[in-house]
Amino acid sequence: xxxxxxxxxxxxxxxxxxxxxxxxxxxxxxxxxxxxxxxxxxxxxxxxxxxxxxxxxxxxxxxxxxxxxxxxxxxxxxxxxxxxxxxxxxxxxxxxxxxxxxxxxxxxxxxxxxxxxxxxxxxxxxxxxxxxxxxxxxxxxxxxxxxxxxxxxxxxxxxxxxxxxxxxxxxxxxxxxxxxxxxxxxxxxxxxxxxxxxxxxxxxxxxxxxxxxxxxxxxxxxxxxxxxxxxxxxxxxxxxxxxxxxxxxxxxxxxxxxxxxxxxxxxxxxxxxxxxxxxxxxxxxxxxxxxxxx
Numbered sequence: 001x002x003x004x005x006x007x008x009x010x011x012x013x014x015x016x017x018x019x020x021x022x023x024x025x026x027x028x029x030x031x032x033x034x035x036x037x038x039x040x041x042x043x044x045x046x047x048x049x050x051x052x053x054x055x056x057x058x059x060x061x062x063x064x065x066x067x068x069x070x071x072x073x074x075x076x077x078x079x080x081x082x083x084x085x086x087x088x089x090x091x092x093x094x095x096x097x098x099x100x101x102x103x104x105x106x107x108x109x110x111x112x113x114x115x116x117x118x119x120x121x122x123x124x125x126x127x128x129x130x131x132x133x134x135x136x137x138x139x140x141x142x143x144x145x146x147x148x149x150x151x152x153x154x155x156x157x158x159x160x161x162x163x164x165x166x167x168x169x170x171x172x173x174x175x176x177x178x179x180x181x182x183x184x185x186x187x188x189x190x191x192x193x194x195x196x197x198x199x200x201x202x203x204x205x206x207x208x209x210x211x212x213x214x215x216x217x218x219x220x221x222x223x224x225x226x227x228x229x230x231x232x233x234x235x236x237x238x239x240x241x242x243x244x245x246x247x248x249x250x251x252x253x254x255x256x257x258x259x260x261x262x263x264x265x266x267x268x269x270x271x272x273x274x275x276x277x278x279x280x281x282x283x284x285x286x287x288x289x290x291x292x293x294x
Contacts, residue, residue: 010045012068012226013281014217015274016241017050017060019196019234020251023270026060026197032275033063039278040065045226046278047071049213049233049241051167051193051205053114053121054079054086055146068224073114073165074191074237075216076207077121088219089116090211091162093187100166100182100206101155107178111168111204112136113154115161122161123148132169132201166206169195175204182206193237194255205237214240230281232266232274233258249277 015021023029040046049071050057057072058081069087070079078088092100104110111133113124125148128134140146151157168175172192179190187209195201221229221244231238231245234254242248242261250262251269259265267273 010224010226011228011230012045012047012220012224013278014047014049014068014071014229014231014241014245016231016233016235016238017048017052017057019253020232020238020269021048021274022060023272024197028061028064029272029275032272035272035275035279037063037065039282040067042282044278044282045224047220049075049217049231049238051191051203051237053077053123053146054084055121055123056140056144058084059144069220071213071216071220071241074205074207074211075213075240076114076164076211077116078216078219086116086119086121087223088216089162089164090208091116091164092166092206092208094158094163096185096187097158097163098155099185100188101153101158103178103181104154104168106181107174109168109170109174109178111166112148113163114165114167115157115163117161121164124151124154124157125149126151126154130170132198136169164207164211166204168204168206169201170204171200172202175202179204191237193235196235212240213238214244217241217244232277234269 045068047066047068047070051074066081070081072079076090077086080087110126115122128137175192188206189209191205193203229245231241231248233241234251247263249264249266250259251273253268266277
C-alpha cells in the first residue's frame with residue numbers, strides 16, 4: 001500500500017456500505033467514524049457507494065462529514081448529502097417499466113419500487129407477501145422513519161412519475177429466472193447480489209441502462225476533477241465500482257469473485273478495515289512527503 005498511489009494527486013476514497021464500511025450491526029463504528037472524520041478534517045476526499053436510498057444511507061452515515069456526492073441505488077442516483085439534493089438520476093423508460101411489471105406478475109414475485117418527483121424519492125409496494133419483504137419494510141419504517149405508499153398495482157403510476165429503481169428479493173433461483181426474462185429488455189440493467197446479513201436471501205435490483213456504480217463514479221471523477229480513485233467493497237454489486245476505480249480493495253469477508261478481481265484484500269468489515277486502511281494511507285502520505293522534502 002506504500003508509495004506510488006499517494007504521490008500528490010487529487011484522490012477520492014469511496015466505500016460500499018453494507019458488509020464493507022458498516023459492521024454486522026449495520027452501523028459505522030465509533031472508531032471508524034472518529035478516524036474518518038479526523039482524516040476528512042485533514043483534507044481526505046471520501047464518499048460512499050451503496051444500493052441503499054437516501055432515506056436510509058444518510059441516516060446510517062450521520063455523523064460522518066462526507067464531503068463528496070454519494071452514489072445511491074447502485075448508481076441510479078448521485079446525491080449531495082450536505083445539501084440534501086439529487087445531482088443526477090437515471091430513469092427507467094416507461095415501456096421497460098411495464099415489461100418489468102408483467103414479468104414480475106408472471107413469476108409471482110414482487111418487491112419495492114422507487115420513483116422521483118420534485119427532487120424527492122418515493123417508495124412504493126403492492127403487498128408484503130414474504131417474511132423478507134416484511135422485514136425489509138419494518139426495519140426501514142421503524143429504524144429510519146422511511147415512508148412507503150401501498151399501491152394496488154405498480155403500473156398505476158407509470159404515466160405520472162419517473163420510475164428509477166426496483167428492488168426484488170427472493171431465492172437466487174427465482175430471481176435468476178426472472179432476470180432471464182428481462183435481460184433483453186431495452187433501457188434497463190440488472191444486478192443480482194446476495195444479502196449481507198441473511199445468506200439465503202438474494203436481491204434483484206433493476207434500474208436504467210446507464211445507472212451503475214461504474215458510470216456514477218466516472219461522473220463524479222469528472223464532476224470533482226479527481227485524478228485517482230480508490231474503492232472498497234464486498235459483494236457482486238461492487239464489481240462495477242471496482243471497474244471504475246484505479247485501485248480497489250475487497251474486505252476479508254467479501255465474496256471470492258470480488259477478491260479475485262481486487263487490487264488486494266484488507267481486513268474484515270467488523271475490524272474497521274476501511275478506516276484503518278485510510279489512516280495508514282495518511283501516514284504513508286506524510287512519510288512520503290518528508291522523504292521527498294514536500
